[in-house]
Amino acid sequence: MLVHVFDRGYASGYWLGVPATYRSRFIIRWIKNHHVITNEPVYTEAQAWEIFFSYRRRWQIELSFRYAKCELALKCPRLWSLEARLKLLGMVMLVYAFLLSLLDPKHHELVQALLRFRCPRTGKRCQQVQAPLYRLRWALSRLWSDYRPRFSCFLPPADDLLAVGSLIRDLERFQKNWG
Known part of the structure; x- marks a missing residue:
């Protein structure tokens, strides 16, 4: 099942409303006092850990974007x-x-x-x-x-x-x- 993982920059009413409108699952990093917020019900410790590890995988995606921008010259291609x-x-x-x-x-x-x-x-x-x-x-x-x-x-x-x-x-x- 697909879970959208957002960074803190998308923690606005609009961006939280989009997944809610389409009934999509999501995880988002929140302010310092709240580490993650999700629309998934969490009843057990195992479910909480699943959400934590889902958010943690987001870092691998960030690293692949960083590599593409720096090493593969995709930061600013200047092609019209x-x-x-x-x-x-x-x-x-x-x-x-x-x-x-x-x-x-x-x-x-x-x-x-x-x-x-x-x-x-x-x-x-x-x-x-x-x-x-x-x-x-x-x-x-x-x-x-x-x-x-x-x-x-x-x-x-x-x-x-x-x-x-x-x-x-x-x-x-x-x-x-x-x-």
Whole structure:
């Protein structure tokens, strides 16, 4: 069952009225004296803990937004047309999906080798901490900066070498601007 989790900025009569109108479940952070408020009945300690942990998961969403704004350059894209924004969003989501796919346990050895090679950390605590996406993206960026990938292997054979050369220059310009 879907539960809407709001931050304190939405603690107004209007925003509390919207979920009430649609009979939606919600949790909202309130002022200091009231930690959370909800429209769910709470009769047991287990129900109270369920609400607490639901609100706590909100932080994971906040971190993913922060990562998208800072590391994936979505804070202020400065694109006016909807088509251009959708293209940028598609490319960014592709990169984000690629980074998330590297966190799959089957790629653990590859990621550890990459981090040791391009983003080493010393100390017992740093070696036992899970690798965040920030560090993984930075290691890939440093690797590709030192060993630039060749996109020419993906190009189909063509008779017009000028067109292929132009395409390669466009890809390199794209990589320089966005990589």
